[in-house]
Amino acid sequence: MNVLIVEDEKALARELEIFLSGNNFLCETCYDGVSASEKIATNQYDFILIDLGLPDYDGLDLLKEAKRDNPEAACIILTARAEVNDRITGLDMGADDYLPKPFSLMELQSRMQAILRRKFGLKHHLVHLGNFVVNLTDRHISYNNTIISAVTKKEFDLIAYMILHKNRTLTRPQLSEHIWGSVVNDDYDSNYIDAHIKNIRKKLNVYESPEWLETVRGLGYRINL
Numbered sequence: 001m002n003v004l005i006v007e008d009e010k011a012l013a014r015e016l017e018i019f020l021s022g023n024n025f026l027c028e029t030c031y032d033g034v035s036a037s038e039k040i041a042t043n044q045y046d047f048i049l050i051d052l053g054l055p056d057y058d059g060l061d062l063l064k065e066a067k068r069d070n071p072e073a074a075c076i077i078l079t080a081r082a083e084v085n086d087r088i089t090g091l092d093m094g095a096d097d098y099l100p101k102p103f104s105l106m107e108l109q110s111r112m113q114a115i116l117r118r119k120f121g122l123k124h125h126l127v128h129l130g131n132f133v134v135n136l137t138d139r140h141i142s143y144n145n146t147i148i149s150a151v152t153k154k155e156f157d158l159i160a161y162m163i164l165h166k167n168r169t170l171t172r173p174q175l176s177e178h179i180w181g182s183v184v185n186d187d188y189d190s191n192y193i194d195a196h197i198k199n200i201r202k203k204l205n206v207y208e209s210p211e212w213l214e215t216v217r218g219l220g221y222r223i224n225l
Helices: 010-022 033-042 059-069 084-092 105-119 153-164 172-180 192-205
Strands: 002-006 026-030 047-051 074-079 097-100 126-129 132-135 140-143 213-216 220-223
Touching: 002 010, 002 033, 010 026, 010 105, 026 033, 033 059, 047 059, 059 074, 059 084, 074 084, 074 105, 084 097, 097 105, 132 153, 140 153, 153 172, 153 192, 153 220, 172 192, 172 220, 192 213, 192 220
Parallel strands: 002 026, 002 047, 047 074, 074 097
Antiparallel strands: 126 132, 132 140, 213 220
């Protein structure tokens, strides 16, 4: 999941970046509204965290731009403006959530996960794929209550991302962007995703063939759920 953090308090911005990166989000940070506006216009994010109290920009204007240029992104307002009218204004303008400062990082993460479940139509953090169970919160896959420890972080990222986009074919570039973020490295290898999928199948086949993981010839991969 790609996250844009827009926060002029550098210590808080850094704290958010460290916490979210440690919880498997790919983070970019802007300390002012102008640079955030440029990034929102050119990149696509899964989450945009917006501080309303930016020194050079009206945070609500930035929210409007985010809803226009990043329609798939979930926007969460993080602000010192805690009055009810401020919250109503932010939510009415399209914010997906509103957290007044100071806030708990754990609560922020839980709210982001709840937004993902609503957005992708998942009722629970446990997803059953045949006899496999994927725990999206604790980030592991189990079979008959046995956790499959051989699955790596990036392999789990791929499976989790395909679950969120279940029954939809995802191309290799789409999956690569999710793994690497908005910047594709110069040494990008188009076989990278294929190698990961091959490894996933090999590790799961020890237990049972993952028939739900489909190769779509010439396009990419999808999970049928």
